[in-house]
Amino acid sequence: MACSNQNQFTLGNLPIDIIFFPDYDALTCTKFGQITTFQLLAKIMLTQIDLAQIRLDNEGYIVDPSQWTEELAHYFADKEDIALSDDHWLVVRFMRDYYAEREIAPDVRHVIKHLKNTTGAGRNYIFELFPYGYVKQACKIAGMKRPRAWSTG
Numbered sequence: 001m002a003c004s005n006q007n008q009f010t011l012g013n014l015p016i017d018i019i020f021f022p023d024y025d026a027l028t029c030t031k032f033g034q035i036t037t038f039q040l041l042a043k044i045m046l047t048q049i050d051l052a053q054i055r056l057d058n059e060g061y062i063v064d065p066s067q068w069t070e071e072l073a074h075y076f077a078d079k080e081d082i083a084l085s086d087d088h089w090l091v092v093r094f095m096r097d098y099y100a101e102r103e104i105a106p107d108v109r110h111v112i113k114h115l116k117n118t119t120g121a122g123r124n125y126i127f128e129l130f131p132y133g134y135v136k137q138a139c140k141i142a143g144m145k146r147p148r149a150w151s152t153g
Helices: 037-046 070-079 086-102 108-119 125-129 134-141
Strands: 002-005 008-011 014-017
Touching: 070 134, 086 108, 086 125, 086 134, 108 125, 108 134, 125 134
Parallel strands: none
Antiparallel strands: 002 008, 008 014
């Protein structure tokens, strides 16, 4: 991928003009520096999300978790400067499954236990994946409502 000017990218031989989305004026090399093809494709996918249809609370958490999609997870992760790895998706999918069964976001201790059982990771690994906190980042990316307190279920 190359940046030909502030208004156009090329992906292979395909020129891509300005890509607009809610939090950025335009996707430009000067704003983001060098970005990967995957990041660019994730940003192109975001243009397919009609964010006007997604209800968020005043802190940016989704109001109706049934509106969540993986594309929306990429959008939230991008806003948090997190590149979603397989382990991030392990957490997100566990949280989505837990929510589907119980209609409440899982408490962080359940996610830590799941990570330990599936990856062997220690209890601080969740905070390596989501350095600004489970509630602030993991719950938002997984499309959970804003938990009322740290202990959610």
